[in-house]
Amino acid sequence: MKAYKVFSIFILVAGLIIATSCSEDYLETQPTDLYTANIVFETTEGAETVLEGIYRWLYSYNTEGTMGYHIDYGQKATDLALDMMYEDIVMHLFHWYGYFHSYSQYALTQDYSRTRMLWNFYYDVINNANIILENIDATKGDEELKDRIKGEALALRGYAYFYLSQIYCKTFVGNENASGVPVYTEPTTEGNPRGTLQHVYDRIVEDLDNAITLLNGAEARPNNSHLDVDVVRGIRARVALVMNDWTTARDMARTARADYSVMSKDDYVGGFNDASNESWMWGLDINPEQATVYASFFSHMAPNIDGYAGGLGVYKRISKKLYDTIIAMDIRKFAYMSYDPSVSVPGSQFKFLDNGMADWTNDYVLMRASEMVLIESEAEARMGNDQEAKDLLTELRTQRYLDPPADSPNSGEALVEEILLERRIELWGEGFSWLDMKRTKKGLNRGPSHDVSICRIYTLPPESDAFQFQIPVAEIESNDNIGELDQNPNPVP
Numbered sequence: 001m002k003a004y005k006v007f008s009i010f011i012l013v014a015g016l017i018i019a020t021s022c023s024e025d026y027l028e029t030q031p032t033d034l035y036t037a038n039i040v041f042e043t044t045e046g047a048e049t050v051l052e053g054i055y056r057w058l059y060s061y062n063t064e065g066t067m068g069y070h071i072d073y074g075q076k077a078t079d080l081a082l083d084m085m086y087e088d089i090v091m092h093l094f095h096w097y098g099y100f101h102s103y104s105q106y107a108l109t110q111d112y113s114r115t116r117m118l119w120n121f122y123y124d125v126i127n128n129a130n131i132i133l134e135n136i137d138a139t140k141g142d143e144e145l146k147d148r149i150k151g152e153a154l155a156l157r158g159y160a161y162f163y164l165s166q167i168y169c170k171t172f173v174g175n176e177n178a179s180g181v182p183v184y185t186e187p188t189t190e191g192n193p194r195g196t197l198q199h200v201y202d203r204i205v206e207d208l209d210n211a212i213t214l215l216n217g218a219e220a221r222p223n224n225s226h227l228d229v230d231v232v233r234g235i236r237a238r239v240a241l242v243m244n245d246w247t248t249a250r251d252m253a254r255t256a257r258a259d260y261s262v263m264s265k266d267d268y269v270g271g272f273n274d275a276s277n278e279s280w281m282w283g284l285d286i287n288p289e290q291a292t293v294y295a296s297f298f299s300h301m302a303p304n305i306d307g308y309a310g311g312l313g314v315y316k317r318i319s320k321k322l323y324d325t326i327i328a329m330d331i332r333k334f335a336y337m338s339y340d341p342s343v344s345v346p347g348s349q350f351k352f353l354d355n356g357m358a359d360w361t362n363d364y365v366l367m368r369a370s371e372m373v374l375i376e377s378e379a380e381a382r383m384g385n386d387q388e389a390k391d392l393l394t395e396l397r398t399q400r401y402l403d404p405p406a407d408s409p410n411s412g413e414a415l416v417e418e419i420l421l422e423r424r425i426e427l428w429g430e431g432f433s434w435l436d437m438k439r440t441k442k443g444l445n446r447g448p449s450h451d452v453s454i455c456r457i458y459t460l461p462p463e464s465d466a467f468q469f470q471i472p473v474a475e476i477e478s479n480d481n482i483g484e485l486d487q488n489p490n491p492v493p
Contacts, residue, residue, distance in 0.1 A: 044141030047132060047149050054128050054156055055225050059284045059364060061292040064117035071096045072117050076297040076364045079431025086433040087446040088322045088424055090347060092315040094454045102456035103466050108491040110470040118167055119472050122160040129157040130187050151214030155232045158207030162239055165200045167469050171439050172201055173244050191479030194486050208236045224275045224283050230256045231282045234367050237375045242439045250379035257372035262399045265331045271353035275363035282367035291360035298354055298362040305354035317347035321447035322424060329402040332425055351429055370396055370426050378419045386411045438467050457493055465489040
């Protein structure tokens with residue numbers, strides 16, 4: 001049988017990436033690829049080049065493999081696409097992300113490139129992680145390096161399945177026996193069925209837990225683009241949050257951030273473009289040779305560079321509803337234009353800015369210590385530990401408020417809601433808002449600052465079919481174990 005079309009091995013060898021080809025089948029490994037793999041996996045250093053290839057894939061252009069869309073540049077493309085589907089970002093003009101923003105068939109349904117783009121991207125990560133895991137034990141070289149490579153590959157696989165499960169499935173709690181996504185733990189030409197969501201999460205948890213064991217005590221990672229044990233703990237905390245496993249979420253987040261500080265006031269309004277920031281736990285370091293220029297996060301976000309935002313005026317704005325919740329002494333309010341009637345583009349963002357080099361070398365943030373504080377705080381509140389949750393909020397707000405913050409007056413469910421709002425303010429534009437809406441089973445409720453001619457949809461009920469993308473038609477046509485009856489409902493509202 002022929003399993004899903006897209007992916008061949010991509011390996012970074014002597015500076016050359018053998019990239020994805022849409023003319024080859026997803027799980028097929030061609031003879032030339034096998035020959036290359038045999039050479040590469042002779043040593044642990046060779047295996048590390050494959051791992052480097054996966055990291056490079058996380059910020060590569062045209063991961064979908066056909067048309068070269070300017071919303072196709074890796075993980076941050078996913079982050080922005082999902083954020084655009086919630087209510088906290090207002091799109092000033094209809095453009096590339098408009099199809100996500102408006103819940104269009106061109107973004108969500110099986111026949112179109114955007115759902116194929118997301119599916120391809122994460123299964124490419126999985127397949128290449130599986131290639132590493134199949135070969136790493138037989139390589140010659142340092143055992144500690146071998147364990148680090150294996151640990152990172154497991155974590156990347158778990159990370160990819162986590163995103164696939166959130167994009168193409170219902171949220172976990174209450175839907176454990178609902179359809180998942182196909183799970184592969186080794187390179188194969190045989191397509192697998194969807195199975196259950198529980199099966200997918202079992203795989204995610206096992207991969208991340210095994211990765212933590214392998215990476216605990218490992219030598220320092222080569223750079224901040226790589227995963228280390230603390231970042232994997234952070235991912236594990238995210239997974240536990242979705243699973244309502246509050247104890248694990250708290251403990252993993254607390255341990256993950258132990259060696260990091262919360263971003264300072266000055267850094268928060270400094271542009272969010274430098275992976276060396278001491279509060280960034282995981283960030284992708286972009287250099288000029290690997291920059292994707294107009295097809296990049298900062299092209300779509302930064303108003304101070306000649307990209308889609310700054311050059312063409314396709315600004316991304318904070319919604320008035322969220323902006324109004326930010327108190328005046330909160331420095332995060334300074335990251336946006338006001339909603340004063342005299343302002344031409346109210347709510348325009350300055351959180352993400354070009355670094356001034358004008359060479360598209362702005363780094364991509366994937367995890368910060370502040371997120372871990374908020375996970376820890378939410379978990380404490382969910383477990384009824386109100387004072388502990390408030391203390392964590394105060395810890396964060398001390399670095400956000402111009403005057404010392406007072407303790408929250410809330411408790412119980414009101415405190416949980418306050419923390420969820422704090423997440424929306426602190427993590428605006430970083431890829432969490434739509435995912436949080438989905439896991440907490442809230443609906444969509446956009447406010448008046450959204451232009452209906454651009455966003456099309458103002459409200460959607462909790463657990464709407466619109467919150468699951470459809471599986472690409474190519475998967476259904478190519479995978480004998482998935483048929484039309486396995487497809488998600490039509491998501492277009």
